[in-house]
Amino acid sequence: MRDPTARLTDLFHRHADDVHAYARWRVADADADDVVGEVFLVAWRSLDRVRPGQERAWLFGVARTVVLARRRQNAARVALTDRLSNLRELRTVEGPSEKVALRDRVRQALDRLGDADREVLVTVGWFDLSPAEAAKVLGVSRPTYAVRLHRARRRFRAVFDEIGAAQGPSPAPATTGPRTVSTPGGTR
Missing domain, CATH: 1.10.1740.10 (RNA polymerase sigma factor, region 2, helix turn helix motif)
Structure with a gap:
């Protein structure tokens, strides 16, 4: 051969x-x-x-x-970007140009995150999995998933704000996410 x-x-x-x-x-x-x-x-x-x-x-x-x-x-990336852009914790934007700018900023922030952070955010933001389901998908316990999600959101917010500071003022997401996260001690 x-x-x-x-x-x-x-x-x-x-x-x-x-x-x-x-x-x-x-x-x-x-x-x-x-x-x-x-x-x-x-x-x-x-x-x-x-x-x-x-x-x-x-x-x-x-x-x-x-x-x-x-x-x-x-398609998954666009859907995730759209979904993150449309979450209720994003401040209301006025016109189409602001919406496009916001989606671009979200996309840039996601691109700057590591794969692990993106994966955690995708499970909650795009696939809309429950914390228990997402933990199972990622092969971790629910408390570990909750910590990873919290950290990923915090890093996303930091990168999002950094991009915003470089680009000038535009809408910003709130610090907390749309879901509550169940932990052994209760719901956060």
């Missing part, structure tokens, strides 16, 4: 342009390179499943899966 590196290099030279053209058709030009990179990463990890003579079709199937996953992730 051929060297895996040589086989992947050969696949890339023969099919990367076609995969890139497909990706450009399905996503923004700026994202097409990332899609191609993900496709060939999957190919590298799965070379034993790529049958000779069927490589092109297999690569296009992977590209389609990658594109769909990116769309789902983007």
Whole structure:
């Protein structure tokens, strides 16, 4: 059998342009390179499943899966941003330009947070899980989840305020979240 590196290099030279053209058709030009990179990463990890003579079709199937996953992730991100922007603890904004600015600020704040903080905020802000459900999803106890949620909200608020200070005055979220969190000693 051929060297895996040589086989992947050969696949890339023969099919990367076609995969890139497909990706450009399905996503923004700026994202097409990332899609191609993900496709060939999957190919590298799965070379034993790529049958000779069927490589092109297999690569296009992977590209389609990658594109769909990116769309789902983007939709989830937009929905989370919209949901966080529309939470009642956000002060009322007047016009569409203020709403757009607020959503952009929320998105920037989320981007600056670590994965763990984003994950905790997503469970409560987008998936609307109860504290018990979210704790189970994250594989932690309810009190641990409550602490992580509190800290994630605090960090979100700090980053949100920092962005706001850099951009000038605009609506700001309240310090507390929309949910109460049950703990062994009661509800907070």
